[in-house]
Amino acid sequence: MIRYEDVVVRYPGATRDALAGVAFAAERGRLTAVVGPNGSGKSTLVRALLGRVPVADGAVRVDDVRVTEHGHEKMAKRIAVVAQREELAFPLTVDEYVALGRFPHLGGWRGTRAIDRDAIANALARAGVEALATAGRRVQELSGGEWQRVRLARALAQGGEALVLDEPTTFLDVAHEMAAFELLHELTREGVAVMLVSHQLNLVARFADEIVLLHEGRVAAAGAPEDVMQAAILERVYEWPLVVTRDPAVGAPALLPLRVGRRA
Amino acid sequence: MTTVIDRVRWPLLVLALVLALLLAVALGTISLAPAAVWNALLGRGDPAAITVVQVLRLPRAILAGLIGAGLGLSGAALQGTMRNPLAEPYLLGVSGGAAVGAVLAVALGVGVVFLPIAAFGGAVLAVAVTFFVAHAAGTRGDARILLMAGVVVGAFANSVIMLILGTAPSNAVRDAVWWMMGSVAAATWSQNAWLATYVILGGGALLLWARQIDVLALGDDTAAALGLAPEAAARRIYAAAALVAAATVAAAGLVGFVGLVVPHIVRGLGVRQHRPLLVGSALAGAALVILADLAARTLRPPSELPLGAVTAIVGVPFFLSRLRRLA
Numbered sequence: 001m002i003r004y005e006d007v008v009v010r011y012p013g014a015t016r017d018a019l020a021g022v023a024f025a026a027e028r029g030r031l032t033a034v035v036g037p038n039g040s041g042k043s044t045l046v047r048a049l050l051g052r053v054p055v056a057d058g059a060v061r062v063d064d065v066r067v068t069e070h071g072h073e074k075m076a077k078r079i080a081v082v083a084q085r086e087e088l089a090f091p092l093t094v095d096e097y098v099a100l101g102r103f104p105h106l107g108g109w110r111g112t113r114a115i116d117r118d119a120i121a122n123a124l125a126r127a128g129v130e131a132l133a134t135a136g137r138r139v140q141e142l143s144g145g146e147w148q149r150v151r152l153a154r155a156l157a158q159g160g161e162a163l164v165l166d167e168p169t170t171f172l173d174v175a176h177e178m179a180a181f182e183l184l185h186e187l188t189r190e191g192v193a194v195m196l197v198s199h200q201l202n203l204v205a206r207f208a209d210e211i212v213l214l215h216e217g218r219v220a221a222a223g224a225p226e227d228v229m230q231a232a233i234l235e236r237v238y239e240w241p242l243v244v245t246r247d248p249a250v251g252a253p254a255l256l257p258l259r260v261g262r263r264a
Numbered sequence: 265m266t267t268v269i270d271r272v273r274w275p276l277l278v279l280a281l282v283l284a285l286l287l288a289v290a291l292g293t294i295s296l297a298p299a300a301v302w303n304a305l306l307g308r309g310d311p312a313a314i315t316v317v318q319v320l321r322l323p324r325a326i327l328a329g330l331i332g333a334g335l336g337l338s339g340a341a342l343q344g345t346m347r348n349p350l351a352e353p354y355l356l357g358v359s360g361g362a363a364v365g366a367v368l369a370v371a372l373g374v375g376v377v378f379l380p381i382a383a384f385g386g387a388v389l390a391v392a393v394t395f396f397v398a399h400a401a402g403t404r405g406d407a408r409i410l411l412m413a414g415v416v417v418g419a420f421a422n423s424v425i426m427l428i429l430g431t432a433p434s435n436a437v438r439d440a441v442w443w444m445m446g447s448v449a450a451a452t453w454s455q456n457a458w459l460a461t462y463v464i465l466g467g468g469a470l471l472l473w474a475r476q477i478d479v480l481a482l483g484d485d486t487a488a489a490l491g492l493a494p495e496a497a498a499r500r501i502y503a504a505a506a507l508v509a510a511a512t513v514a515a516a517g518l519v520g521f522v523g524l525v526v527p528h529i530v531r532g533l534g535v536r537q538h539r540p541l542l543v544g545s546a547l548a549g550a551a552l553v554i555l556a557d558l559a560a561r562t563l564r565p566p567s568e569l570p571l572g573a574v575t576a577i578v579g580v581p582f583f584l585s586r587l588r589r590l591a
Contacts, residue, residue: 050488076491087483089347092536103479104491108472158490 001162001193002026002049002079006058009044009217018044020217021058024210026195028161031188033204034197036214037238042197043084045214046166050081062162076104080158082151084166084197091140094133094150098123101157120157126183127153128176144171152180162193169200181207205229206252213237229253273533277547281329284554288325289317291558293565327451327459328557328571329550331519332526334463334512336549338505339523340530340541341470344477345501346407353509353523356414356502360421361390362513363444367425370440371432379443380455380514387510393417395499407498445570446519448557455515462511467546469504474539477501481538519556520572521579522549528586552578 002025009019019041026032034042047053048060051067060067067075080101092100101123102116112120124130127149132142142150148171155163163184169177181203184194188209198204204211204225211228213221215237221228231244240257247254290301294316303309304317338353345351365386369379397413398406429437470477476497479487484494509523529552530544556574563569 047485050485052485052488072488072493073491076489081489083483083485083489085483086486087347087481089349089481090344090531090536096536100478100482100490103475106475108475 001028001063002164002195003061003064004045004048004058005061007045007048007055007060008057009041009048009053010056011053017056017217018053019048022214022217022219023058024212024219024222026162026164026193028193029188029191030209031184031194031196031207032210032212033208034195034212034214035199035201035204036220040214040237041217042214043166044217046081046083046164046197049079049164050075050083073104076158076160078160079162079164080155080160081164082155082166082168086151088139091138094124094129094137094139094142094153095120097139097150098129098133098153098157101154101159104158119159123153123156126156128179129153145173145176148172149176149180152183161191162195163187164195166197167199168196169198169203177203201229201234201255202247202252205254206247206250225253229255267534269534273535273544276533277530277544277551280551281547281554284551284558285325285329288328288554288558289321291562292316292321293562323453323456324448324451324557325554326456327448327515328553330456330459330463331448331512331516332522332549332551332553333467333546334459334508334549335519335523335553336526336530336545336547337463337467337470337542338509338512339549340527340538340545341473341477341501341505342523343527344481344538344541345498345505346411347481347483348407348411349528350524351411353505353512354518354520355411355418356506357390357394357417357421358387358506358509358513359518360418360425361393362387362510363518364390364421364424364428366443366517367428367432367440370436370443371428373436383443383517384510384514387513388507390417390421391503391506391510395502410502442570443517444572446517446572446575447560447568448516448553448571449561449568459511459515462508466504466508466511467542470501470508471539471542473497473501473504474537474542477538516571518572519553519575521576521583522553525579525583526552529582532586 004022004024006021006023007019008017008021010017034045036042044053048055049067062070099120102112102119105116124133129149132146132150139150148168152168169180172180184196185207188194208225210223211225212219213228220237221233229244231242234255235242241260242255242257245254245256290298296313300309300313301317304313307314335353342351342353342355343349362383365382366379369382394413394417397416398410401409429440476492479490479492480494480498487494526549527541527545529548530541535541535544553575556578557571560569560571560574
């Protein structure tokens with residue numbers, strides 16, 4: 001559904017291209033995870049999808065149409081994106097914040113209809129933040145993890161055929177992180193294309209259908225978790241000694257970074 | 265979870281405006297009994313009272329209300345769109361440009377007739393220059409760049425004003441300085457009619473775009489993710505807000521602090537989304553400026569205090585108390 005075709009993005013004044021010809025696709029019904037070290041171009045991929053960075057070469061397409069031709073509004077009705085950066089200058093309640101996810105579906109004057117209210121209630125329930133909403137909590141008062149889940153709820157309220165998340169589980173505790181990944185898995189079963197930028201390699205290895213490993217703006221490896229989660233590849237990309245073992249519970253590949261200071 | 269404030273805020277805002285209007289019509293240096301004021305409003309009774317109420321007090325109160333509503337609307341829209349609680353209507357070069365136009369008209373001796381047009385023209389021109397400077401700086405509609413461009417244009421306008429005033433005759437300087445301190449003393453119905461046009465059209469546009477402001481307040485990336493072209497949307501909102509502000513400045517000079525403080529007052533009443541925030545800011549702004557003008561003309565009769573000074577005196581302590589609560 002979302003296809004990157006040899007995408008090149010160049011930030012003005014940068015020494016190298018942020019994306020130097022990245023090609024992969026995030027299809028419906030699949031969880032596609034984008035991983036890679038800091039500065040490898042993961043967030044730039046998301047911003048290119050949003051049309052927030054000029055694509056110097058190649059194209060980002062949604063169902064064969066360039067995203068720039070779709071226009072923001074049409075895109076937002078089909079793809080919900082939670083970007084990494086977000087500002088909150090003024091207070092909002094959880095309810096009000098999640099309701100903003102319906103923005104692309106509303107006109108200038110019309111209020112929320114039953115379909116909007118259902119979508120909001122459903123999103124609050126699925127993201128597990130109903131209690132925060134009914135308590136009338138302000139978004140500014142939330143913990144980092146609660147805030148992440150509320151942002152996920154906003155994207156769920158937005159709905160659409162694809163969900164793109166830039167590091168959505170960064171501040172989540174173990175239980176909430178697992179719940180978030182289970183939810184993403186559930187969404188793929190419903191036919192949604194889920195594209196996830198994450199640093200949680202071990203969880204990604206268990207949940208993703210495909211992993212795209214970025215390194216310095218290029219795809220270093222892509223494919224099934226078994227193919228990408230290889231010690232030689234990961235050591236080269238992350239520049240850190242590590243071993244890849246097996247998850248004792250489910251047998252998925254698991255990464256174990258080694259200590260270097262006291263190893264000798 | 266509805267609190268007392270949730271139930272009373274709208275009646276409170278409407279009541280404040282109605283009360284302010286009634287007081288402004290009833291009180292003044294010429295004391296009239298409430299019954300006489302009522303009769304005068306209906307065009308009955310003592311012709312002198314009718315003149316005081318219908319020609320002096322009422323148009324003046326309406327002008328003050330329009331100024332306050334316009335500044336409140338403009339300030340609320342700019343704060344949300346710029347994601348900056350310190351944004352206010354006179355940013356983007358409005359005040360500096362208007363002042364240059366006004367001072368120029370006064371210095372050339374055509375102030376009596378052309379001052380409002382010159383002020384309006386100066387404000388619009390300065391806003392255009394601010395947009396151009398920000399655009400030339402190359403970043404795509406970054407609110408911070410636009411703010412800095414506004415500051416630069418304002419500083420340049422100040423130097424122009426000083427140059428003009430430095431060479432102008434002293435009575436022209438006094439007229440110009442008085443104008444810059446803000447006044448609604450010269451209110452007329454025709455002036456009210458055209459200012460109302462700007463406030464209603466500009467305010468209507470801002471109300472239409474209120475949901476866009478909600479989304480823009482989350483940052484440009486999120487706004488784009490929610491289907492808004494953030495730069496284009498922000499430009500439209502800036503233009504409408506600046507136009508309303510320019511119209512108020514042309515009508516009554518600089519009335520400081522209203523556009524900055526009023527949105528904070530309304531947020532303090534628990535209003536968070538921008539459509540109700542804009543409506544609330546229009547009501548509260550109108551009430552505040554009407555009361556400030558009432559104070560300006562009744563505290564030290566027969567002379568009048570500068571309206572801008574009164575609004576600032578009211579605004580500063582309020583703003584300080586808000587700062588304490590934020591800290």
